[in-house]
Amino acid sequence: xxxxxxxxxxxxxxxxxxxxxxxxxxxxxxxxxxxxxxxxxxxxxxxxxxxxxxxxxxxxxxxxxxxxxxxxxxxxxxxxxxxxxxxxxxxxxxxxxxxxxxxxxxxxxxxxxxxxxxxxxxxxxxxxxxxxxxxxxxxxxxxxxxxxxxxxxxxxxxxxxxxxxxxxxxxxxxxxxxxxxxxxxxxxxxxxxxxxxxxxxxxxxxxxxxxxxxxxxxxxxxxxxxxxxxxxxxxxxxxxxxxxxxxxxxxxxxxxxxxxxxxxxxxxxxxxxxxxxxxxxxxxxxxxxxxxxxxxxxxxxxxxxxxxxxxxxxxxxxxxxxxxxxxxxxxxxxxxxxxxxxxxxxxxxxxxxxxxxxxxxxxxxxxxxxxxxxxxxxxxxxxxxxxxxxxxxxxxxxxxxxxxxxxxxxxxxxxxxxxxxxxxxxxxxxxxxxxxx
Numbered sequence: 001x002x003x004x005x006x007x008x009x010x011x012x013x014x015x016x017x018x019x020x021x022x023x024x025x026x027x028x029x030x031x032x033x034x035x036x037x038x039x040x041x042x043x044x045x046x047x048x049x050x051x052x053x054x055x056x057x058x059x060x061x062x063x064x065x066x067x068x069x070x071x072x073x074x075x076x077x078x079x080x081x082x083x084x085x086x087x088x089x090x091x092x093x094x095x096x097x098x099x100x101x102x103x104x105x106x107x108x109x110x111x112x113x114x115x116x117x118x119x120x121x122x123x124x125x126x127x128x129x130x131x132x133x134x135x136x137x138x139x140x141x142x143x144x145x146x147x148x149x150x151x152x153x154x155x156x157x158x159x160x161x162x163x164x165x166x167x168x169x170x171x172x173x174x175x176x177x178x179x180x181x182x183x184x185x186x187x188x189x190x191x192x193x194x195x196x197x198x199x200x201x202x203x204x205x206x207x208x209x210x211x212x213x214x215x216x217x218x219x220x221x222x223x224x225x226x227x228x229x230x231x232x233x234x235x236x237x238x239x240x241x242x243x244x245x246x247x248x249x250x251x252x253x254x255x256x257x258x259x260x261x262x263x264x265x266x267x268x269x270x271x272x273x274x275x276x277x278x279x280x281x282x283x284x285x286x287x288x289x290x291x292x293x294x295x296x297x298x299x300x301x302x303x304x305x306x307x308x309x310x311x312x313x314x315x316x317x318x319x320x321x322x323x324x325x326x327x328x329x330x331x332x333x334x335x336x337x338x339x340x341x342x343x344x345x346x347x348x349x350x351x352x353x354x355x356x357x358x359x360x361x362x363x364x365x366x367x368x369x370x371x372x373x374x375x376x377x378x379x380x381x382x383x384x385x386x387x388x389x390x391x392x393x394x395x396x397x398x399x400x401x402x403x404x405x406x407x408x409x410x411x412x413x414x415x416x417x418x419x420x421x422x423x424x425x426x427x428x429x430x431x432x433x434x435x436x437x
Contacts, residue, residue: 068320074092077090093322108311135285141274164255168251183229201218201219331349384424
């Protein structure tokens with residue numbers, strides 16, 4: 001009977017110990033110093049109503065910048081540690097090809113716009129006046145054909161025929177006797193002058209430089225005059241050649257045809273051709289006055305739009321060779337140097353706004369993240385700043401967890417209520433978040 005209470009007491013103590021051990025595992029209380037050696041320090045620690053986790057100091061805003069196109073670095077316009085404004089250029093790639101494409105696209109747009117302006121402006125007044133004159137001339141030709149030849153036109157054509165016939169008769173008859181006599185008299189005169197010049201030259205012919213004397217020149221001139229006069233006499237005595245007669249006959253036939261045409265009425269074919277000329281000239285005038293067709297204007301407007309899009313595309317390609325700051329901040333790191341190639345979309349510059357810091361931890365497991373909420377108070381301690389404790393609050397709990405060494409962990413962002421000028425990027429910190437009960 002005395003052993004029963006002892007056994008009961010031992011059993012009760014064992015149950016209490018097991019219950020306390022189970023409660024300790026569920027609450028994840030902060031282990032004592034004797035348990036530190038075997039504790040898993042990679043996961044957040046929970047002490048009572050607090051969740052404790054390792055964290056790091058990061059800028060509230062930072063970005064790894066890249067360019068959508070690759071190329072060779074031509075210019076670096078900023079340096080590490082430099083503060084830049086939003087939109088400030090940081091780096092440029094070689095862009096000769098892109099600049100040429102912009103110039104070509106710009107010229108294509110200008111040409112298309114000029115064609116559109118020309119279509120919309122319509123014909124110039126001088127062009128319309130010229131087309132109207134062509135219509136008037138064609139109508140006048142029709143009127144002349146319908147009216148027939150005037151009496152004075154017929155008289156002029158008859159006079160032309162008479163003149164051609166008279167010329168033909170003169171050619172057939174040859175030179176008149178008086179012309180032959182006059183030509184022979186001229187020949188006799190120049191022959192006498194030639195003998196006189198020959199006699200004068202004979203007197204100095206023995207001199208070595210006789211050719212330089214005036215008598216030599218006079219003899220040459222007299223000889224040329226004699227030859228011309230002799231040819232004239234021969235031509236007159238010979239009479240007209242068959243070719244001269246044929247040419248005179250052709251002139252007669254042409255004059256006769258001109259007279260017949262003047263006397264004859266307009267042929268139907270000629271009148272129809274003249275009327276067609278009127279219609280053609282009138283159509284050209286109407287076309288100039290009406291301007292370009294809407295379909296033509298629409299087609300050229302589409303060409304202008306396509307050219308403008310090509311210019312915008314070329315300009316965008318050129319802009320992509322310059323890296324600009326998307327927000328105001330400090331250049332934390334520049335990876336390539338001038339002359340080095342960069343790949344498309346490869347990070348080349350790290351930019352951060354170092355004026356505002358936040359504390360990030362990715363150590364909260366799924367068991368702990370459900371115990372905190374956005375707005376939960378937090379305490380911040382930093383390994384590099386012993387004795388410094390800052391208050392803050394949770395501003396973001398990322399909704400997607402990641403597998404970290406077998407545990408699903410979530411990233412939590414805490415913003416301190418006040419900053420410390422000694423904080424630096426990636427400083428280690430311990431964040432203690434007040435958890436819900």
